[in-house]
Amino acid sequence: MGNIVEIRDLAVAAKTDSGRVVDIIKGVDIEVAEGEVVALIGESGSGKTTIALTLLGYTRPGCRITRGKVLVAGRDMVAMSEAERQHVRGQQVAYVPQSAAAAFDPSQTIMEQVVEVSRIHQLMPPEDARRKAVDLFRALSLPNPETIGARYPHQVSGGQLQRLAAAMALIGDPEVMVFDEPTTALDVTTQIEVLRAFKSVIADRNMAGIYVSHDLAVVAQIADRIVVLKGGEVQEVAETEKIVHTPQHAYTKELIAAFHPVERAPADPRAMAQRNAILEVKNLSAGYGPTGSDSQPSFLALKDVTFRLAAGESLGIIGESGSGKSTLARVISGLLPQSSGSVTFEGRELAKSVSGRSREELRKMQIVFQLADTALNPNRPVRAILGRPLTFYHGVRGRQREAEVDRLLDMVRLPAALKHRLPSELSGGQKQRVNLARALAAKPELILCDEITSALDTVVAAAILKLLDELQRELGLSYMFISHDLSTVEAICDEVVVMYQGEKVEEMPTNRMKSGAEHPYSRLLISSVPQLDTNWLDRLEQDNELMQAVAGR
Numbered sequence: 001m002g003n004i005v006e007i008r009d010l011a012v013a014a015k016t017d018s019g020r021v022v023d024i025i026k027g028v029d030i031e032v033a034e035g036e037v038v039a040l041i042g043e044s045g046s047g048k049t050t051i052a053l054t055l056l057g058y059t060r061p062g063c064r065i066t067r068g069k070v071l072v073a074g075r076d077m078v079a080m081s082e083a084e085r086q087h088v089r090g091q092q093v094a095y096v097p098q099s100a101a102a103a104f105d106p107s108q109t110i111m112e113q114v115v116e117v118s119r120i121h122q123l124m125p126p127e128d129a130r131r132k133a134v135d136l137f138r139a140l141s142l143p144n145p146e147t148i149g150a151r152y153p154h155q156v157s158g159g160q161l162q163r164l165a166a167a168m169a170l171i172g173d174p175e176v177m178v179f180d181e182p183t184t185a186l187d188v189t190t191q192i193e194v195l196r197a198f199k200s201v202i203a204d205r206n207m208a209g210i211y212v213s214h215d216l217a218v219v220a221q222i223a224d225r226i227v228v229l230k231g232g233e234v235q236e237v238a239e240t241e242k243i244v245h246t247p248q249h250a251y252t253k254e255l256i257a258a259f260h261p262v263e264r265a266p267a268d269p270r271a272m273a274q275r276n277a278i279l280e281v282k283n284l285s286a287g288y289g290p291t292g293s294d295s296q297p298s299f300l301a302l303k304d305v306t307f308r309l310a311a312g313e314s315l316g317i318i319g320e321s322g323s324g325k326s327t328l329a330r331v332i333s334g335l336l337p338q339s340s341g342s343v344t345f346e347g348r349e350l351a352k353s354v355s356g357r358s359r360e361e362l363r364k365m366q367i368v369f370q371l372a373d374t375a376l377n378p379n380r381p382v383r384a385i386l387g388r389p390l391t392f393y394h395g396v397r398g399r400q401r402e403a404e405v406d407r408l409l410d411m412v413r414l415p416a417a418l419k420h421r422l423p424s425e426l427s428g429g430q431k432q433r434v435n436l437a438r439a440l441a442a443k444p445e446l447i448l449c450d451e452i453t454s455a456l457d458t459v460v461a462a463a464i465l466k467l468l469d470e471l472q473r474e475l476g477l478s479y480m481f482i483s484h485d486l487s488t489v490e491a492i493c494d495e496v497v498v499m500y501q502g503e504k505v506e507e508m509p510t511n512r513m514k515s516g517a518e519h520p521y522s523r524l525l526i527s528s529v530p531q532l533d534t535n536w537l538d539r540l541e542q543d544n545e546l547m548q549a550v551a552g553r
Contacts, residue, residue, distance in 0.1 A: 003071075004175055004208040005032035005055065010068035012050055012059060012232075016417070024063065025050055025232040032176070037202060037209040039219040039240070041255065042229035043457045044429025048212045051229070052178045054078070055093050055210060057085035061425055073175055090117040094169035098181035098428060099373045100161040103168075104153040111149030114168045123172060136167040139204070140197040157321045159190030163197055170201065177202070179211045181428065183218055184454050187320040187484035188528040195221055195537060214429075214457030216259050217530035220244050221537040228252045241534050258458040259487075259532055275310040276347070278446055278478045279332070282306050284341035286331045296339050301327040303502045304341070309446075312472065314479040316489035316510060318525060319499030325482045326370065328499070329448045332480070333367045345446070363393045366439035370451035370482075372431035376423040382409075382434055383419035389441040408437040411471075413463060429456045433464070440471075446478045453488050465491045486513070486529050498522045 012025035025047045032038045040048040053059065054070045057077040070077040072093050077085060089095075094117075097103045104113055111133060118129040130149070137145035140163040153161060162182055169177060179198070183191045199222055202209055213219050219226060219240065226243040228236040228251065236249040247253045284305045289298030302324045309315045317325050330336040332343050337352035344350065345365060351357050369375040376385055386405045390396040396404055406416040412433040423431050432452060439447055453461040469492060471477055483489050489496055489510060496513055498506040498521065506519040517523050530536060 002034060003031045004034045004073055005030070005038075005210070006069070006071040007031070007051070007054070008069045008071070010051065010054060010070060011066045012047075012054070012063055013066045014060075014063045023066070023232065027068070028229075028232070028234055030227055030234075030237075032208045032210060034175075034208055035206040036225070037211055037223045039211040039213060039223035039226045040229060041213060041216065041219060041226060041457075042235075043214070043255075043459045044427045045231075046229040046457075047232040048229055049180055049427070050232075052180055052210050052212050053095075055176065055178055056089050056095055057082075087121070090169075090172040090174065091121055091123075092174055093176040093178065094172060094174040095178045096162075096166050096169050096180065096182045098184055099371060100158070100165040100182075101153065101371060102373045103165050104161065106153055108152075109149065110151055110153060110156070110164055114149065114164065114171055117168070117172045121172060129171065133167060133171060136170055137164075139201055140164075140167055141193060142167075157190070159186050159194055159321050162186060162194055166198060166201070170205075173205075175208065177207055177209045179209060179213075181213055184213075184215070184428075187323075188486070188525060188530070189320045191218070191484070191530070192528055192537070192540065198222065199537070214461075215530075216244070216255065216458065217532050217536070220532055220534045221530060228255070244532055244534060255458060256532070258462045275312065277308045277344075278311040278346055279309040279480070280342075280344040281308075281328075281332065282342050282344070284328070284331060284338050284343065286327060286336055286338040291339070300339075301502050302331065302338075305499075305502075305504050306341075307497050307504065307507060309478060309480060311445075311478055312476050313495070314472070314481060314493040316493035316496040317480065317482045317499060318484065318486065318489060318496060320484075320525070322501075323499040324502040325499055326450055327502075329367060329450050329480070329482055333365060333448055334362075335367075359393070363442045364445045365448070366442050366444040366446070367448040368436050368439045368450060368452045370454060372423070372428070372435040375435055376431060376438075378423050381420055381422055382426075385423075385434060386419070386437055386441055389438060393442045404441070408441055411440060412437045412467070413460070429460050432456055433460075436464070444477070446480070448480045448482070450482045451484065452481075453483070453485060461488070462491075468492060486526060489513070498525065 007028060007030040010025055010028045011023055013021050014024045015021050028051060040051060042048055054065060055072060057080060059065060065078050111130060114133045115129040118124050133149060134145050137148055142148055142160060142163055183194050186194060211223055223240050226240050227234055228249060230251050235251045243252060247256055284302055285300060286302045287297035287300040291297055317328060319325050331338050334354040334357055342349050350361060383405050386408050387401050390401050390404050405419055409416055409419060414430060414433055436452055453464055456464060481489060481493055493510045496508060496510050497504055498519060500521045506522045508516060514526055517526055
């Protein structure tokens, strides 16, 4: 079995904000055999995605390959002309992005976009391409494979869109697939479906794969070998089993340790009950579509939800894609008006929409969105993104504003030099930290966190959670955490609410989540969390009862 990918002495340089050129990839060697999946792991900025993109002949803006070879099926992507690379992309090597939402054009149907590669390269007649796309939809376990292509991207769930992005990459029968954090933004039950689909397609087609991820538990299910990266250099390479159970390098050991964040000390329920509520949600219903005669929207995404968040505490909201988690955050923040019920903040009932709320109410409650790619203005540098709320809420300008921007960047562990960059010049983890810093700029009292650690590697995520915990103690902040990562909820939340199909099905102290969950769906969610065990997914597939529950939930 020969190597389909050979990266030899690869170096990539980038120009800094001061104009200095520095190496960000420093003489990396990686091999991938036919039918093998190799994972690239490491913290944000370690070079994972930069290396993966060179397989398609790409570099980020401001970067260039300075030496080395990137051989795909014997052809050097570095030495090729751009016209030759375009011919290779989609046919010999294809890419599945981290953010499927950003990869699809919202104005075109899914089918039009999935078959585009076959049209560009004139691989087959249009009707054959459509039939092949339907076969791929079926192979990737997508619902209604014959008709899902007629929908638009916004009409499918996040997990479905991620598998459709894989179908778009597979339509040209590539020999190598590059997966760039493809399950990062997915809830645990959806993640199982997507992982199983990817694993099955790779095995059936005997494809090679490069799998970029910060999630060691996910990598353990799909990768044959792991390459550990830090600062653009390889720290350790070994079979997955060895990395997971007997890591040799100190940095690899640090990654493994960060996978198990310290659980939050249980809060005293009586003390919480005695604290004033910063947020009270009562009988909240909301949805989308035209309003009927009963004043209810045609589709209800939230149904009669009630809970209370005590001041200075943290509440976790968990549930699968489509359970109403993000809709709940949108209603509370005033981005989506509720159809019935009320949202009370600091004892005062809030107006249904942002336009009816005072500037002070807006300042005190901030939301950090899940997808930093779409939440940050791509045309504005970081200094402007962070400076805007400083001026809007606090009237800060000039040198004071610059100093505050530097302070905010330091608070989220980013160097001040990044303030001159555009979002496109940042890694996924860096963008998410800018997203958090923007919320902190308002000096809020409640932060609605919508999957804010989903794009962060384990080491940085652990540092962010520690930071949030410190800020809570110092500033008395309250958090509402929406997350599919139950370890995040365990690390930062006092209570957890479980959502299913728009309803609250259970609420409990976080420390009782694993041992004392009573609702069947709560137990399903908890048992669906990937374990740092290379056989976990295979054992799960043998658990017919659980897999049927995942498939038919």
